[in-house]
Amino acid sequence: MPNISVTKIASLAGHIGSVYTLLQDTGEPHLFYSASGDGKIIRWNLKDLPNGLLVAQVNSNIFSMLLLPQQNKMLLGQMQGGIHVLDLKENKEVKHLAYHQQGVFDLLYVPERRLVLAAGGDGVLSVWNDDFSLKQSFQISPKSIRQIAFHPSKKILALGCSDTTAYVIQAEDFGIAHRLPEHESSVFSVCFSADGRYLLTGSRDAHLRIWDAEDDFRLFKKIPAHLFTINCIACSPDGKLFATASRDKSIKIWDAQNFDLLKVIDKEKMHGHINSVNKLLWTNYDNLLVSCSDDRSVMVWRVE
Secondary structure, three states: OOOOOEEEEEEOOOOOOOOEEEEOOOOOOOOOEEEOOOOEEEEEOOOOOOOOEEEEEOOOOEEEEEOOOOOOOEEEEEEOEEEEEOHHHOEEEEEEEEEOOOOOOEEEEEOOEEEEEEOOOOOOEEEEOOOOOEEEEEEOOOOOEEEEEEEOOOOOEEEEEOOOEEEEEEEOOOOOOEEEOOOOOEEEEEEEEEOOOOOEEEEEEEEEEEEEEEOEEEEEEEEEOOOOOOEEEEEEEOOOOEEEEEEEOOOOEEOOOOOEEEEEEEEHHHOOOOEEEEEEEEOOOOOEEEEEEEEOEEEEEOOO
């Protein structure tokens, strides 16, 4: 079992609403963005903490973000179901995609096909060309799609949905290949392990489930990981660890090989978040882990 230490590097203030999502800058890995219920998008520099730069502000809660660096554009999925398209050079909105009937909880880019995928609170997966024209849409679930994960070598997607099911779908035609209905409540988080062997799913039932992608997605392990909803799962850049974030206000660090719990980051012992931890970003810059919360803060952690 690896011996790890976790150090709190910074607690970043700047939002006045719950912080729902985080995004690393693919071109400059020391930069990342946070977005919140206050509509603010703030850019942070891991080389120059705790200073942040307000990039934009919209009149809606922001649930998801996506960078298209080749176009210098950022997409923002919002609570009412729209997607704001921002020009980062001009610092202004250039397009608004009004399609979903409820919030857009996740956004994903598939570079090989130059497609943007949006996870709708209406259970619809919408597929957009990179000129922001709608290509297709698919009713995946009768309830909301909460998160999307992409397995690049297998060309498959995993969707966590509020109908208690994780769906595995083909990235080519978006047909459903597997339904994984073992959770007892909404599936809020999905993540493929770094080596692609396993699919990790986290739910409102507070359980972490491990599915074997090499064995027809057989349920490999079930772990009572938290007290409340598992909102996010993130793998370390080297693939040796992964972290889970929960509505129970804690972050937990796990061994990615045997799924043993290694560390708990909480308010009492680590001066962690005082409300639900909504999102994690495990950066490839100095192995720093970033978390955000309903407590309106963004925290940065060094895991060694």
